[in-house]
Amino acid sequence: MKLNSGKMPWEATYTSHPVYPSLEGDISCDCLIVGGGMGGASMAYRLSLSGASTVLIEKRDIAGGSSHANTGLLQIANDKTLTSCINTFGEANGVLFYKLCQEALGKILELPTKLDIDTQIIPRSSLLYASTPEDVALLRQEHETLNAHGFHSEFWDEDKVRAHYSFSKPAALYSKGDAETNPFRMVHSLIDKAHSGGVRIYEHTRATHYEYHADGVTCYTEHGRIFAKHVVFAMGYETQEMKKDRGAELINTYAIKTRPLAKLPKWHERSLLWETARPYLYFRTTRDNCIIAGGRDEQLTDPERREVRVLSQCQQLLEEVEALFPEVKGIGAEYCWGAVFGTTRDGLPYMGPHPDYPHCYFIEGYGGNGTAYSMIAAELLADTLAGRNRPELELFSLSRSAKPVPAPAVEA
Template sequence: MDLVYGTPFWPSTFNPNSNYPSLQTDISCDCLIIGGGMGGALTSELLTERGVNTVVIDKRKIAHGSSSANTGLLQYTNDKTLTSCINTFGEKTGVRFYELCREAMQKLTQIADRLDTDPWFIPRTSLCFASSIDDVAMLEEEYQTLKHYGFEAELWNSDKISTHFPFSKPAALYTLGDAEVNPYRFVHALFESASKRGARIYGQTEMIHCEFDDDGVLCHTSGGKIRASKVIFAAGYETQAIKKDQGAYLQTTYAIATKPLPDLKEWYEHSLIWETARPYLYMRTTPDGRIIAGGLDEETPREDQREIRARHRGDTLLEEVRSYFPLEGLEVDYAWGAVFGNTNDGLPFIGPHPEYPHSYFLEGYGGNGTVYSMFAASILADAVTGVENGDMELFSLTRTSKPSPV
């Protein structure tokens, strides 16, 4: 599956020192992670921290799948509001989901601070504005819900928005505790850290098939066999080619990185910006003065249309950015498209599957994939090391695709 097309920005920012070889022999381990992206990187970091003998494989070079196209906005809020989560899943589950996202943001911050390679992780605030006057009541209700359950947020009116930004909207939620990151650097920094603790990491090593028996899993790869007590499938959106989830679906999203701009002082606090419309526009800045913008989600185009589609959608995104920040010298430098996954109910899939013994799946699907991958890594690290974790059942792979309030 081609996950990325066009030219993503992040690989141009980092030339990794580590060159992960392909597997050339038969090996064994406690836990095999299939996937060398964000989910696999975070999980390998936590497993090696606990002394688990860990192996990671990816059929591509490390971090060259969806992680290279990730726009790096990290937030505790979600595409599905807390109010909507409570209405759908009930109070306990809805609030716990948001608590897990907040805890994941705190954990991501702690991990980023201790890495040897700088992942360009910077704490940020976020502004989610009402795309139309019709969305104001929803934002007001969400503000009250967040406040009631102890989540940091402010409700801004149009005057306050126009005071801090060169545009105005009817209302906005202003949230604290978020961050931006360079996902490509972050994945490499995480694997660098895990490898120093003994993780064996192999790029360009494709899983062919797995055999399951009483003792664990025998994974046949393009370069050798791997005997593992446990396997974590962290293959991202390509997991749907391994095991189709009834409640998951794939789409394509688009993003651009502008050329560096000399002055972004009108961008208050370099906040992460997004909106209530669906699909939504989102924007952020980079340490070297660029603007990254994304959105325009749609069905994945035919293969022969993807490259030109990425360029055309990039031009549309630039005009969207210009409508909010009419800056001189605003030009597209990089434009790309990427496949991404969503779920019908808004929750990721994390945990075991009855048809795959000794195995767990990490599917951080949705608009907050890195945050989901962080708490998924914690849940699965507990599972592998025999620590009970009641949060896993919230994200069951066999849950109904049409949840009801509890």
């Protein structure tokens, strides 16, 4: 699957990144991780802390797939509001989902002190603004729901929004506890630390097929075999080529990074910006005073058509930036790209075992919070592999139906 189109900015910010060999020969391990993006990197890092014998393989360069197109917004709030999660899954599960995301953000914010490569993780606030006046009531309800369950949220009226930004919107929710990152550097930093902790990393190593046995899995590659007690598939959206998840949907999405600005526009705390419309637009700044904008989601098309659509869709994104911040009119986009993006119909990612794949687990962090989902999955699956029960996985079951799942009994 061709995951990305156009010109992406991140690799240029880290040209001296580590490189790893291809696998030659046969090896054994307790856990094989397939995929060197954010999901695989998070899993490898977490397993390195437990001392498990671990191997990670990636068929491309490390961070060369969807993580290369990631725009680096890290948020507690989800594409699906807490109010909507409670309405769909029940109060216990809805709140549990948001609490897990909050815990994941906390762990992400601790990473700069634990990793050796600068991840460019920076704490940020977020502003979710009403796209239309009709959405104000939705925001007010979400504000009340978030506060009732211990999440930080401030309801801002139109005057307060205008006082803090160049634009005016009917209302907004301001929240703290989020962050931004350079996803390319973050993946490399996690894998570098995992490697120094004993995880064996192999790039340009493609799995050709698997054999499932009573005591584990044999992974065949082009130049060797891996005998693993367990396998974690962290292949992102390409998982849908291996097995189809009925609740998953793949689409095209687009993003730009502007040229550097001599001075940023009126932009409170360089907060992450997004809107109530679905599909939504989102915006952030970078350390070098550029603006990243993303969205313009559309039905998945063949890669050749996406290549053609990149320029027109990114021009629309540039116009959206200029509409919000008239001060930057004429700035231009230095990078324009399109990518495959995955969502689920019920708004929850997939993670955990699958009945058709013995000794195997999957990380499918589909949705706008993929990095946070990867951290959640790494924690839950590492505990599971160590023999500790994590009933939270029931919420993200790969075989879940459209019906609300029973609230898992989570130990305090």
